[in-house]
Amino acid sequence: MIDQDLLEPERKRKKKKKKNKKKKKLKQELLQHGPELVQEVVRAIEEEDIEVLDEVVEALHSADLADLFEQLTTEDRAALVSHLGEELDPDVLTELDEVARDHVITEMQDQHVVKAISELETDDAIHLLEDLDEDEQRKILDALPEDDRRAVEEGLSYPEESAGRLLQKKLIAVPSLWSVGKVIDFLREESSLPEDFYEIFVVDPLHHPIGTVRLSHLLRSGREVLVSDIMDTDPKVVPVDMDQEEVAFLFRQYDLTSMGVVDQNGRLIGMITVDDVVDVIDEEVQEDILRMAGVQDTDILETVWEASRNRIMWLVVNLGTALLASTVIAQFDATIEQMVALAILMPIVASLGGNAGNQAMTVAVRALATKELTPSNAMRVVTRELSIGLLNGSALAVLIGGLTAIWFKNPELGGVIALAMVVNVIVAGLAGIMVPLTLEKMKVDPALASTVLVTAITDVIGFLAFLGFAAFFLL
Amino acid sequence: MIDQDLLEPERKRKKKKKKNKKKKKLKQELLQHGPELVQEVVRAIEEEDIEVLDEVVEALHSADLADLFEQLTTEDRAALVSHLGEELDPDVLTELDEVARDHVITEMQDQHVVKAISELETDDAIHLLEDLDEDEQRKILDALPEDDRRAVEEGLSYPEESAGRLLQKKLIAVPSLWSVGKVIDFLREESSLPEDFYEIFVVDPLHHPIGTVRLSHLLRSGREVLVSDIMDTDPKVVPVDMDQEEVAFLFRQYDLTSMGVVDQNGRLIGMITVDDVVDVIDEEVQEDILRMAGVQDTDILETVWEASRNRIMWLVVNLGTALLASTVIAQFDATIEQMVALAILMPIVASLGGNAGNQAMTVAVRALATKELTPSNAMRVVTRELSIGLLNGSALAVLIGGLTAIWFKNPELGGVIALAMVVNVIVAGLAGIMVPLTLEKMKVDPALASTVLVTAITDVIGFLAFLGFAAFFLL
Numbered sequence: 048m049i050d051q052d053l054l055e056p057e058r059k060r061k062k063k064k065k066k067n068k069k070k071k072k073l074k075q076e077l078l079q080h081g082p083e084l085v086q087e088v089v090r091a092i093e094e095e096d097i098e099v100l101d102e103v104v105e106a107l108h109s110a111d112l113a114d115l116f117e118q119l120t121t122e123d124r125a126a127l128v129s130h131l132g133e134e135l136d137p138d139v140l141t142e143l144d145e146v147a148r149d150h151v152i153t154e155m156q157d158q159h160v161v162k163a164i165s166e167l168e169t170d171d172a173i174h175l176l177e178d179l180d181e182d183e184q185r186k187i188l189d190a191l192p193e194d195d196r197r198a199v200e201e202g203l204s205y206p207e208e209s210a211g212r213l214l215q216k217k218l219i220a221v222p223s224l225w226s227v228g229k230v231i232d233f234l235r236e237e238s239s240l241p242e243d244f245y246e247i248f249v250v251d252p253l254h255h256p257i258g259t260v261r262l263s264h265l266l267r268s269g270r271e272v273l274v275s276d277i278m279d280t281d282p283k284v285v286p287v288d289m290d291q292e293e294v295a296f297l298f299r300q301y302d303l304t305s306m307g308v309v310d311q312n313g314r315l316i317g318m319i320t321v322d323d324v325v326d327v328i329d330e331e332v333q334e335d336i337l338r339m340a341g342v343q344d345t346d347i348l349e350t351v352w353e354a355s356r357n358r359i360m361w362l363v364v365n366l367g368t369a370l371l372a373s374t375v376i377a378q379f380d381a382t383i384e385q386m387v388a389l390a391i392l393m394p395i396v397a398s399l400g401g402n403a404g405n406q407a408m409t410v411a412v413r414a415l416a417t418k419e420l421t422p423s424n425a426m427r428v429v430t431r432e433l434s435i436g437l438l439n440g441s442a443l444a445v446l447i448g449g450l451t452a453i454w455f456k457n458p459e460l461g462g463v464i465a466l467a468m469v470v471n472v473i474v475a476g477l478a479g480i481m482v483p484l485t486l487e488k489m490k491v492d493p494a495l496a497s498t499v500l501v502t503a504i505t506d507v508i509g510f511l512a513f514l515g516f517a518a519f520f521l522l
Numbered sequence: 523m524i525d526q527d528l529l530e531p532e533r534k535r536k537k538k539k540k541k542n543k544k545k546k547k548l549k550q551e552l553l554q555h556g557p558e559l560v561q562e563v564v565r566a567i568e569e570e571d572i573e574v575l576d577e578v579v580e581a582l583h584s585a586d587l588a589d590l591f592e593q594l595t596t597e598d599r600a601a602l603v604s605h606l607g608e609e610l611d612p613d614v615l616t617e618l619d620e621v622a623r624d625h626v627i628t629e630m631q632d633q634h635v636v637k638a639i640s641e642l643e644t645d646d647a648i649h650l651l652e653d654l655d656e657d658e659q660r661k662i663l664d665a666l667p668e669d670d671r672r673a674v675e676e677g678l679s680y681p682e683e684s685a686g687r688l689l690q691k692k693l694i695a696v697p698s699l700w701s702v703g704k705v706i707d708f709l710r711e712e713s714s715l716p717e718d719f720y721e722i723f724v725v726d727p728l729h730h731p732i733g734t735v736r737l738s739h740l741l742r743s744g745r746e747v748l749v750s751d752i753m754d755t756d757p758k759v760v761p762v763d764m765d766q767e768e769v770a771f772l773f774r775q776y777d778l779t780s781m782g783v784v785d786q787n788g789r790l791i792g793m794i795t796v797d798d799v800v801d802v803i804d805e806e807v808q809e810d811i812l813r814m815a816g817v818q819d820t821d822i823l824e825t826v827w828e829a830s831r832n833r834i835m836w837l838v839v840n841l842g843t844a845l846l847a848s849t850v851i852a853q854f855d856a857t858i859e860q861m862v863a864l865a866i867l868m869p870i871v872a873s874l875g876g877n878a879g880n881q882a883m884t885v886a887v888r889a890l891a892t893k894e895l896t897p898s899n900a901m902r903v904v905t906r907e908l909s910i911g912l913l914n915g916s917a918l919a920v921l922i923g924g925l926t927a928i929w930f931k932n933p934e935l936g937g938v939i940a941l942a943m944v945v946n947v948i949v950a951g952l953a954g955i956m957v958p959l960t961l962e963k964m965k966v967d968p969a970l971a972s973t974v975l976v977t978a979i980t981d982v983i984g985f986l987a988f989l990g991f992a993a994f995f996l997l
Contacts, residue, residue, distance in 0.1 A: 085898050093662045117897055234742045244738050245720055261718050262737035267709045287759045300585045302797035304779060321796050322777035332807045333888060340884035341877065347889045355913040358881050362918060364878045369870040376866045384867050390858050390865035391851045396846040397869065402816065406833050409815035413808060423560050423593055430827055438830040443837060462635055500739045
């Protein structure tokens with residue numbers, strides 16, 4: 048994945064050449080998350096080859112180690128957890144997917160879990176605890192040092208998926224009268240700093256944020272300069288109960304690396320950093336894609352039973368709409384009996400309507416999510432979909448009408464299917480845009496229910512139009 | 523969107539109360555991107571109300587101003603561009619969507635475009651120029667100052683969607699023997715710094731990166747400390763030709779805010795910052811979602827004609843697969859003539875197979891994109907899909923078999939549809955996972971072609987199994 052030679056600085060590379068080949072190969076595998084690494088680790092676990100295990104764990108970034116954990120079977124995972132004991136880097140826990148994390152925490156000794164959580168930043172600790180069941184959560188919380196416990200409990204008191212769950216309480220806040228030199232001296236002396244930060248906050252005596260100074264601007268200013276002279280006086284801050292999707296939108300819109308969070312009284316209570324927001328962006332969009340297909344966002348992590356149970360619900364809803372379409376067909380059984388060609392052709396009209404509807408719907412759902420589709424331009428987009436439906440419906444009508452006329456040597460049948468196609472593709476475009484817009488207005492996630500509604504509409508209209516026109520014009 | 527009261531620091535808020543009500547309302551609208559803002563601006567443009575226009579432009583962040591531009595009609599947009607002249611913030615150009623950007627650049631005077639581009643960072647300038655047609659590109663390049671021109675031309679020489687297109691040439695690189703104090707003094711004196719940066723790079727005499735120091739670590743260290751003592755000695759760097767999707771993966775995996783880019787000789791030639799990577803993440807995932815539905819990622823920005831032309835290609839491919847399914851049905855025309863109930867029920871089998879296949883496929887496509895599905899666990903995931911298919915196929919079979927037996931008072935027909943359903947849902951699960959895996963192996967984007975292939979398979983198998991079993995068992 049990464050070119051090994053480019054990743055390694057000269058000095059290190061030379062040193063490594065002295066090591067034996069096997070180790071070199073292992074290191075390369077490590078950098079590539081290769082399947083051979085997983086095999087090697089599995090072997091090492093089973094043969095209790097402690098040397099190799101320690102080397103792997105030491106060489107891997109916590110995120111890569113988390114990936115490795117996820118790929119192990121539960122037995123091997125448990126063995127590796129017990130081998131590592133309290134050496135297990137707490138950051139690995141935050142990088143694990145839900146299922147593997149639950150499992151690893153269960154396998155860890157309680158005092159190790161408590162130690163790990165107390166070493167994490169607030170937002171990561173919250174992220175870890177929020178998925179645990181209440182008993183376990185309580186047990187760990189009670190064992191945490193007072194300060195940590197209070198910070199985590201406060202975080203857990205905010206709604207799920209809100210800014211409060213993402214915030215980290217440690218930040219640098221200074222009065223506006225401080226000079227750059229004083230800030231730097233403060234940072235050098237203070238021991239309890241956040242692990243990383245990108246800007247400092249300037250606050251008034253009531254701890255209301257009145258500005259921010261990016262570190263790069265702090266560094267380029269002379270010691271005697273006042274922070275009030277270099278601060279950005281229009282700091283973007285968010286209320287603690289803002290939805291994380293909105294928070295992510297602001298980070299993207301304004302290219303932020305961190306942002307202050309304020310409480311109901313406008314006091315600065317924490318900050319959110321871009322790395323967490325990147326995870327939120329991934330999470331939200333992943334959820335949208337999978338929801339459109341009727342799948343849980345955790346599907347790939349679930350057992351066969353869980354995934355099966357979650358997916359069947361959606362399939363049963365679809366069975367309902369498919370039955371609805373069948374009852375439409377059933378109204379025309381006499382027509383089909385007279386002309387079996389109708390049965391051969393009818394899925395084409397429904398299927399293409401479904402595809403056209405899906406195109407329009409996906410564009411609409413995404414445009415709503417990215418705020419490109421707004422009340423200001425909704426009318427314009429609806430008209431646009433109608434026009435596209437008319438154009439593409441006509442094009443498909445000519446194609447399928449011609450093919451049908453030739454295939455069945457029946458120009459009238461060609462005319463009927465062409466007409467049905469135009470109608471269904473236009474209806475599909477309209478449904479594709481109106482359904483998500485209506486759901487959004489009703490505060491229902493458009494990604495969740497649009498697909499099934501649009502398909503139901505295009506199926507019903509597809510069969511109704513084709514068979515109806517056939518009954519009317521041909522028989 | 524943002525609570526106005528929380529956004530505004532105390533001081534500013536008091537000051538503002540003195541202003542008149544209309545302005546207050548405008549400011550609120552500005553912060554909320556409300557539709558009324560667009561209306562107000564349109565009114566101001568048409569009535570040439572310069573005072574309001576200037577106030578809006580001054581108050582808006584470049585990203586919000588870009589959003590505003592996107593929502594205007596072409597006439598109003600042109601009028602606003604000409605009103606702003608060279609006052610138009612170059613950052614607005616980088617925030618605009620492709621279509622609006624093309625339009626705004628066409629409307630701008632040439633010397634203003636040149637001036638704007640020379641003020642941007644390399645990556646933003648490249649981003650702006652890469653979409654222009656060659657003549658216009660050449661004209662602007664030739665007018666740029668020598669240094670800027672060379673930097674942009676170099677960027678444009680890298681493949682599209684590669685690290686080279688995202689990189690910014692300005693960065694801070696220091697020798698390892700420098701002290702923290704010396705670095706800070708250098709930053710204070712140097713005039714040509716990047717607008718923002720999050721870490722400094724430590725390089726050897728050949729300009730190979732040997733470490734990085736985050737600004738927060740630089741700030742908390744004493745002046746006499748050597749950068750070599752506080753640097754991260756395993757800096758993540760990428761080769762200039764790495765695909766942007768891989769770059770984005772590394773940023774996410776390692777929670778990075780910036781990353782060095784090296785040339786073929788391992789020399790540091792630029793850096794990529796997280797704000798650009800967030801855009802890449804958005805872009806890539808947006809592309810995937812829309813591709814799965816057979817739509818261009820720029821669809822919402824396209825004219826009716828463009829969107830219609832791009833969408834019809836996908837629909838014609840689908841017409842092909844629908845016709846294929848119809849030829850399968852046509853083989854059983856005699857069977858259908860004898861038993862019209864088959865025509866009524868057959869779409870159910872195909873439709874549910876399609877839905878089940880789409881579930882498995884979407885999970886697979888996403889898991890491939892997020893690297894949760896790898897060669898190490900592919901076999902396990904295939905087995906999993908087979909099991910889910912068997913479970914859900916059986917559940918649906920019982921349901922639809924029972925309903926059919928009751929509806930048509932024909933238990934044998936119920937048995938046949940149940941059997942066909944089990945077969946099709948299992949095939950659907952298998953196709954849903956195998957098609958994306960195979961495409962990925964063939965280096966074809968799974969998001970692009972999976973949907974149509976999976977649907978073709980589930981349609982054909984659905985009709986074939988149901989009508990075939992019916993012909994065999996019932997007649």
